Amino acid sequence: MSALAWTAVGSLAAWGWLLLGQGFFWRTDQRLPDREDPAHWPDVAVVVPARDEADILPVSLPTLLAQDYPGRAEIVLVDDNSGDGTGDLARSLAARHGGLPLRLVTPGEPGHGWTGKLWALRHGIAAAEERDPEFLLLTDADIAHAPDSLRELVAAARTGGLDLVSQMARLRVASGWERLVVPAFVYFFSQLYPFRWINKAGARTSAAAGGCVLLRTEAATRAGVPDSIRQAVIDDVSLARAVRRSGGRIWLGLADRVDSVRPYPRLADLWRMVSRSAYAQLRHSPPVLAGTVAGLVLVYLAPPVALSVGLLGGDTVAAWAGAAAWAVMAGTYLPMLRYYRQPPFLALTLPFTAALYLLMTVDSAVQHYRGRGAAWKGRTYARPEAAGDA
Structure with a gap:
């Protein structure tokens, strides 16, 4: 030949x-696992790192404020040294829409050896822990959640005894380039990190999707995050590895009602x-x-x-x-x-x-x-x- x-x-x-x-890896059937409503809904803090997100917040933040969660929950939005009025806009949106209470944290520029998002998460988690929540929902500023997103994530974590539950948000697919590139992005990610392997107890493969991560506060403390991964550029995978190494159980799947609203209209x-x-x-x-x-x-x-x-x-x-x-x-x-x-x-x-x-x-x-x-x-x-x- x-x-x-x-x-x-x-x-x-x-x-x-x-x-x-x-x-x-090519199958798309890894969705939120079987879940039942807990007898008592735990306290949750939603931590949102945001840097220059004034264009996106009017679409995404109201979906968090409108969460239909039976327990106590609050939003901690970390204004990561924005120059476009992100913090003021967040306050005005909270006043206009009501819903979950919102606190604003402004940590300033990252300390030496920290990436910006993890620096923001560090301060957001520290602020959230003042009220001792059982869970932290780490979600990006460009992620829109269905009204029952938080309760479904908590129910899945409680039912399965999971320390980290992450959903790969459905990315925006509208322009021609987005249609060509975006589905392949998730396809290649799942090829590198097969979800079925990640979701097996005791598996070695670890990954998460940083746009939507429900993390048990105790597991975060045990894993020393975010301090232990402060230099990580690919923070979601590093977070999942740290939680699993410390003995935590993790789960990752595709989202049905969690969407990224950030546009990527051009190839550039x-x-x-x-x-x-x-x-x-x-x-x-x-x-x-x-x-x-x-x-x-x-x-x-x-x-x-x-x-x-x-x-x-x-x-x-x-x-x-x-x-x-x-x-x-x-x-x-x-x-x-x-x-x-x-x-x-x-x-x-x-x-x-x-x-x-x-x-x-x-x-x-x-x-x-x-x-x-x-x-x-x-x-x-x-x-x-x-x-x-x-």
Whole structure:
């Protein structure tokens, strides 16, 4: 066989393993586990880090204020040194909409060795703990919650004896680029961190989705978070690892009624979202970067190339293996497209989207070595110490 045919066969074998041996990552059935209403609803503090979110808060904050929670709950919004009036707007929204009480915390610029979001969470959690809540809901400023979101999360945690319950918010999919890139973002995340593996008791795989994390306060104290992960750029995964290492039980699944309302209408917006932390995900390791690029080429790009070149050049084995690998690839993507209510034909575009992610990852590494590191809302983070993302 030709080298191209061997490559296509290798890709097909890789897809066979991904289909059956990677925790059925492609399935979208990991939703909130079975739950019953507790006899007594525990106290909860909702902690919202917010930096320059005046455009988003009018859409997201009212959904938190309107939570239909039977127990005592409050919102602690941390104004992370915003320059657009985020804090004043939050107060006015609370006064206008009523609902859950809101407290505002203003911690100032991050201390040495802290990323901005974790610095904000540190102060928000400290303020919340003054009233000794049993649970903390850590949710981003761009996340909108259905009215029963908090009670459903608490019921799931109480019923399952879980220390951390996280839902991957349904990201906004409206523009053409969002349709092309966003479902693939969640698909690739679940491939790296199969939800079924995460949700098994005693499993080694750990991850969370930072937009919606219900955390038992006792578990946070036991894990020493957020102090123990203060340098983490990918804070949600680091948080889940810290909780699991300290003996906590964690759960992660897809959300049905928790949505991100932040728009990413242009490719440049999505590019920044991915590239700001992609190289940190690879632990800033050139060998891991090289392996990731090679893996993406073999798994995602080789099938359409083998099919096209095989058909044009009469290489039957390459064409057949490439077509089969592409078909398996597209089939595993269909459930995620259904979850995002997108047309099935987009499954065939996954190789192109994977090529974009490859370029975003390489760009993330280039920016790191130029000294720009992970950047978000005017802050740039250099490579953390080893403890930061451990």
